[in-house]
Amino acid sequence: MNNPEVLIIDDESQIRRLLEITMESNDYAVVSAPSAKEGLRIAASHPPDLVILDLGLPDENGHRVLEKLREWYTRPIIILSVQSNEEDIVRALDNGANDYLIKPFRTGELLARIRSVLRNPTSSNGHAVIDCNELQIDLAGRTVKKNDELVKLTSTEYSLLALLAQHEGKVLTHQYLLREVWGPGFINQSQYLRVFIAQLRKKIEIDPNRPAHILTESGVGYRFVARE
Amino acid sequence: MPAFVLLLAVSLIAVIFDIIPVLLAALLSALTWDFFFIPPRFTFRVTSAEDALLLLMYFVIALINSILTHRIRRFEKLARQKEEKANTIKLYNTLLNSLSHELKTPLATIVGAADNLLNEPRRLSDVNKRNLVVEISMASLRLNRQVENLLSMSRLESGFIQPKKDWCDINEMIYAVVNRLEANLKNYDLKIMIEENLPLYKLDYGLIEQVLYNLVYNATIYTPEFSELYIIAKNNSNRIYQLDPDDTMQSRIARENDYLTLIIEDRGPGFPEDELEKVFDKFYRLKNSKTGGTGLGLSIVKGFVEAHRGIVILENVPHGARFTIEIPTEVSYIKNLKNE
Numbered sequence: 001m002n003n004p005e006v007l008i009i010d011d012e013s014q015i016r017r018l019l020e021i022t023m024e025s026n027d028y029a030v031v032s033a034p035s036a037k038e039g040l041r042i043a044a045s046h047p048p049d050l051v052i053l054d055l056g057l058p059d060e061n062g063h064r065v066l067e068k069l070r071e072w073y074t075r076p077i078i079i080l081s082v083q084s085n086e087e088d089i090v091r092a093l094d095n096g097a098n099d100y101l102i103k104p105f106r107t108g109e110l111l112a113r114i115r116s117v118l119r120n121p122t123s124s125n126g127h128a129v130i131d132c133n134e135l136q137i138d139l140a141g142r143t144v145k146k147n148d149e150l151v152k153l154t155s156t157e158y159s160l161l162a163l164l165a166q167h168e169g170k171v172l173t174h175q176y177l178l179r180e181v182w183g184p185g186f187i188n189q190s191q192y193l194r195v196f197i198a199q200l201r202k203k204i205e206i207d208p209n210r211p212a213h214i215l216t217e218s219g220v221g222y223r224f225v226a227r228e
Numbered sequence: 229m230p231a232f233v234l235l236l237a238v239s240l241i242a243v244i245f246d247i248i249p250v251l252l253a254a255l256l257s258a259l260t261w262d263f264f265f266i267p268p269r270f271t272f273r274v275t276s277a278e279d280a281l282l283l284l285m286y287f288v289i290a291l292i293n294s295i296l297t298h299r300i301r302r303f304e305k306l307a308r309q310k311e312e313k314a315n316t317i318k319l320y321n322t323l324l325n326s327l328s329h330e331l332k333t334p335l336a337t338i339v340g341a342a343d344n345l346l347n348e349p350r351r352l353s354d355v356n357k358r359n360l361v362v363e364i365s366m367a368s369l370r371l372n373r374q375v376e377n378l379l380s381m382s383r384l385e386s387g388f389i390q391p392k393k394d395w396c397d398i399n400e401m402i403y404a405v406v407n408r409l410e411a412n413l414k415n416y417d418l419k420i421m422i423e424e425n426l427p428l429y430k431l432d433y434g435l436i437e438q439v440l441y442n443l444v445y446n447a448t449i450y451t452p453e454f455s456e457l458y459i460i461a462k463n464n465s466n467r468i469y470q471l472d473p474d475d476t477m478q479s480r481i482a483r484e485n486d487y488l489t490l491i492i493e494d495r496g497p498g499f500p501e502d503e504l505e506k507v508f509d510k511f512y513r514l515k516n517s518k519t520g521g522t523g524l525g526l527s528i529v530k531g532f533v534e535a536h537r538g539i540v541i542l543e544n545v546p547h548g549a550r551f552t553i554e555i556p557t558e559v560s561y562i563k564n565l566k567n568e
Contacts, residue, residue: 087392197397
């Protein structure tokens with residue numbers, strides 16, 4: 001299998017160097033662009049397997065670049081942002097970004113996000129059982145086992161868990177979860193989400209106060225992690 | 229007699245208004261005096277030389293009076309501006325001192341460690357190479373924390389903070405902070421007491437999480453290891469602390485019935501009584517406090533809590549200090565309903 005190709009669009013040469021070194025030493029092929037214009041040109045002439053896009057570019061707003069890319073580019077895009085401005089991040093995720101990282105980010109986190117977005121989505125759907133160490137989620141049988149014991153979930157709890165688990169490693173926004181599980185009329189009813197996440201954690205996590213699977217992304221959403 | 233009343237009026241005007249209205253008032257008052265009181269009355273004519281002299285003298289006195297008053301005001305204003313400027317400079321210097329220390333220490337570590345790794349890679353043992361890298365990593369995180377604090381402070385200063393309120397699970401928030409501070413807390417006897425069936429609260433999760441983080445982080449910096457540290461969360465239908473009766477906020481707060489109360493209590497040395505009030509001031513650092521810290525943490529706590537129209541109270545308790553935060557907010561008891 002060929003090494004996956006990653007396109008980095010960031011105007012800061014230090015960040016580009018850092019990303020290049022990190023990714024080349026983890027067997028990715030890297031191309032980088034210092035501006036939106038250059039980035040869009042490279043992406044169009046030679047579509048990469050993944051785009052890492054900085055939101056703060058000098059020549060064009062990163063959100064606009066994201067929209068332009070999403071007009072035709074279907075593979076994963078990870079957003080880099082300097083501020084932890086939740087609205088900005090939610091907007092980028094709603095506009096088709098697959099994930100985000102806030103500068104300064106840890107290398108381990110970056111690589112985990114890349115692995116997660118590059119994982120072939122059809123193959124994970126093909127697996128009827130999502131296996132996360134002590135926890136097994138059987139999507140075909142709609143059952144969940146913790147330490148080989150059946151966990152009793154209500155149907156809403158199950159839908160929420162299945163949705164999160166099917167997008168393993170990806171952050172799902174509050175609005176997305178509310179719309180998919182409860183319906184479009186509920187996108188502002190975040191209190192339901194809080195309550196059901198708390199209940200799910202009590203049932204599936206070993207220590208609900210130190211969740212290992214359902215992680216909170218403050219102000220943005222939740223992320224399901226199968227194993228550390 | 230009427231001349232004195234008029235003079236008084238001119239002086240009062242001089243205290244309140246600018247130079248042009250004051251000169252106008254002096255002129256008008258002289259004319260008024262002439263018109264009403266200098267015979268022949270109800271005309272502007274002055275018949276005797278004595279009256280003319282009196283009128284002229286009055287006019288000059290009124291002018292001098294008004295100009296002097298105006299000058300005094302200007303001097304006072306200048307003195308005030310000078311004092312304000314001096315205060316600003318003092319604050320600025322305090323800021324620069326604490327900032328340059330807080331930012332330059334990690335920077336010096338990073339620059340020095342990187343130099344060592346670049347210039348003498350062969351002379352360094354593997355253990356020392358690794359140690360230098362660990363130092364770089366720790367210094368960068370410290371630098372990042374200071375920059376975050378400065379950004380929070382400037383957001384507060386610009387009046388830009390608008391809490392984005394959404395339903396928050398306080399239990400989750402407290403454990404998120406505790407987990408983030410795991411390394412700092414591992415040698416403390418941490419006791420978390422969260423009221424059973426605590427409702428959901430409508431708060432800005434990020435801001436209140438930062439408040440908790442700053443308070444717990446401070447406790448781990450300034451209190452001895454292996455001491456007890458309490459994090460308490462409870463709901464209050466009536467607030468414990470009453471606001472100042474003439475505080476305009478009270479009438480607005482009184483309409484909301486539920487308060488989230490968060491208490492962070494430690495078993496450290498407490499705060500000097502005469503400094504209890506000042507610790508929330510920007511860049512204020514306790515006398516005799518150890519180096520490190522910018523004096524921003526607690527002012528950010530206060531700013532973020534006040535952005536929620538809440539209050540934060542610091543008091544000494546036997547064997548320690550207690551921070552109490554009260555935030556008026558909407559609550560949701562949906563948590564306690566049987567679902568589905």
